[in-house]
Amino acid sequence: MEGWIILATFVPKLLTTPRKTNGMRRILERIANLIEPHSEGKSSQLYDWIMLGAIVIGVLPLMFRTQYRLFWYLDLLSCGCFIVDYLLRWMTAGIRSKRSAWRSILSYPFTPMALIDLLSILPTINLLAPTFKIARISRLLKILRVVKVIRYFESLEIIITVIRKQRRILYTVLSLALFYMFITAMIMFNAEQDINPATGEYLFRNFFDAFYWAACTLTTVGYGDLYPISDLGRVISIISSIVGIAIIALPSGVITAGYLDELKERKENNSDNS
Numbered sequence: 222m223e224g225w226i227i228l229a230t231f232v233p234k235l236l237t238t239p240r241k242t243n244g245m246r247r248i249l250e251r252i253a254n255l256i257e258p259h260s261e262g263k264s265s266q267l268y269d270w271i272m273l274g275a276i277v278i279g280v281l282p283l284m285f286r287t288q289y290r291l292f293w294y295l296d297l298l299s300c301g302c303f304i305v306d307y308l309l310r311w312m313t314a315g316i317r318s319k320r321s322a323w324r325s326i327l328s329y330p331f332t333p334m335a336l337i338d339l340l341s342i343l344p345t346i347n348l349l350a351p352t353f354k355i356a357r358i359s360r361l362l363k364i365l366r367v368v369k370v371i372r373y374f375e376s377l378e379i380i381i382t383v384i385r386k387q388r389r390i391l392y393t394v395l396s397l398a399l400f401y402m403f404i405t406a407m408i409m410f411n412a413e414q415d416i417n418p419a420t421g422e423y424l425f426r427n428f429f430d431a432f433y434w435a436a437c438t439l440t441t442v443g444y445g446d447l448y449p450i451s452d453l454g455r456v457i458s459i460i461s462s463i464v465g466i467a468i469i470a471l472p473s474g475v476i477t478a479g480y481l482d483e484l485k486e487r488k489e490n491n492s493d494n495s
Contacts, residue, residue: 246316253313256306258373269373275302279341279366299366300345307338334372341366379487383479394471401468402439405461406431413454424450439465 255265279299282292310317311329318325329335344362371377384391410431413424424447425431434447438461449455 249313249316252309253316256309256313257317258375258378272302272306273370273373275299276366276369279303280363283363296345300342303338303342303366303369307335307342310335310338334369337365337368341369379480379483380476383476383483386483387475387479390475391472394468394475397471398439398468401464402432402435405438405457406435409434409449409454409457409461412457413449413451424448424454435461438462440469441465 254262255268257265258269276299278295281295282288285292311326314325314329315321315323330339340362371381406428410425410428413431425434430447437444437447438458441462449458
């Protein structure tokens with residue numbers, strides 16, 4: 222813990238002291254260019270491939286029930302890469318951010334991607350200290366390593382950017398979908414009163430069953446485990462399916478339009494910079 226405090230207090234001083242930090246600042250700028258995804262430098266591209274390889278071998282054990290000894294070494298190797306990447310990104314947070322150096326470095330551990338990076342490192346605690354009981358959720362935390370791929374694939378990064386920019390519209394669509402599922406579930410729960418001949422019970426035993434049916438119908442998934450058997454229930458199901466198609470199409474159109482606009486904006490910025 223003392224090491225993190227020293228890092229958080231020492232690096233900002235290096236970035237703000239004019240005389241002694243010119244050389245250190247240049248080093249940090251080179252490191253920032255190295256770890257920055259989608260950079261044109263060969264060293265940066267090699268770094269991206271190394272991190273992608275670390276992510277692949279980090280999630281490889283999740284594809285097997287039996288944990289072989291080789292997976293233990295692969296996990297240590299991938300975690301070592303994650304730790305180095307985390308520290309380098311923390312050290313260069315003041316360079317890569319538009320805010321002041323000390324604020325960027327102090328706030329970096331609380332950013333979403335930094336939290337994902339940290340949580341992807343924690344599973345290795347179970348390897349180094351098996352008695353650490355909380356690390357029993359390590360297999361679930363390892364899945365978060367897949368999220369790190371977003372940083373190295375521009376297409377996924379663009380989608381995340383579009384979702385962030387269009388979040389108000391998407392929140393509105395999500396609220397509309399939840400409201401419609403609630404209303405449809407309530408109508409169906411009270412309209413479908415017939416006994417299911419296969420089970421001898423009500424089709425919807427509780428409101429959650431009705432809400433689950435409404436969600437499956439709205440998304441046009443239709444698993445077939447719950448379906449209305451009365452004529453009134455089938456009419457409601459038809460209407461819900463038709464409206465569900467319209468509601469589901471809304472966020473698809475928003476994201477598609479935003480994706481095209483983001484691509485156009487990035488191309489214009491690249492042409493201006495060149």
